[in-house]
Amino acid sequence: MLAGAPTLPGFAEVRAMVELEDMQLFVCAVSSGSLSAAGRELGFSPAVASKRMTRLEAALGVRLLQRSSRRLTLTGEGATYHERCMAILADVSEAELAVTAGKAEARGLLRVAAPVDLGRQWVGPAAADFAAAHPRLSVRVSLSDRVVDLFEAGVDVAVRIGALADSRLVSRRLARSRRVVCGAPAYLSRRGRPRTIADLAEHECIVLQRPGMRALSWTFRTEQGLHTVRPSGRLVADSGDLVRDWAVAGHGLAFKSIWDVAADIDAGRLVPLLTDLPAPGSAVNVIYPSRRFLPARARLFVDFLQRRFAAHEAAVLAASTPRAEPSSPPQSPRGKRRA
Secondary structure, X not given: OOXXXXXXXXXXXXXXXXXXXXXXXXXXXXXXXXHHHHHHHHOOOHHHHHHHHHHHHHHHOOOOEEEOOOOEEEOHHHHHHHHHHHHHHXXXXXXXXXXXXXXXXXXXXXXXXXXXXXXXXXXXXHHHXXXXXXXXXXEEEEEOOOOOOHHHHOOOEEEEEOOOOOOOOEEEEEEEEOEEEEEOHHHHHHHOOOOOOHXXXXXXXXXXXXXXXXXXXXXXXXXXXXXEEOOOOOOEEXXXXXXXXXXXXXXXXXXXXXXXXXXXXXOOOOEEEOOOOOOOOEEEEEEEOOOOOOOHHHHHHHHHXXXXXXXXXXXHHHOOOOOOOOOOOOEOOOOOEOO
């Protein structure tokens, strides 16, 4: 060191006392809500995890977490330190990506949330393929049609359909989407096809109503502008995948995201209806807490999802386009089928 060079008082001592793994343990404990679970994730026993957390608080001279038998709660100082730790760990991940371009490896635990139908058909398989390409990565996927608070649930990445409501989050579009009215061939053979929006009143419409919310309205784009109806039906579910299951079973008409039913339409299990009155377009979005605090594993997974959805977007959207109706057998003058 040059004579007279300025020094940072206490820097060496603080660096020796606070290790990067202790920061990771702290951030992981906040995300999982459990110090023991955080320790297991990082390869520590519960006793070692507790000891390291106590050492971290002693080194800083403040209490970071209020511990109880049921949960961990951040103190004021803990919340401030948590934000800075996330920034530091993100910078470390960014540095690793910068020097391993083209060879980046995701590692640690990636927490992903998605709606049930979209998760089962698209996000879950993508997460498994992503994990297969990164042997040092573990993936935990949570499927729920409820809107999950990413901060409270400790979720790294969530996939949703529709607009972003939380200004604290960052959204990145994965693909275009739209809803489509659809029904099973068996149902349509019994009840016929709706030709107009008004015809829906004569049909069994399967209603999606999430807890604490109004039933999902069905909106269509017409020559006069948007037309919204609130269908009433005898079958009501708070789960989108159950709505789809009922429709496939022939119990009624459903208003579903095309990403949820494209495979059923292609397989002939469902038929798109009112295709000349399309629903307003929307998007499949991936959301995460912050670009700056996004760990490398999440950045890589977001890129992976974007490639996966882009590869299937055209085929999925094509499933909602008008299709020729099956022709009816020729009828005799008396209305009977010819032999």
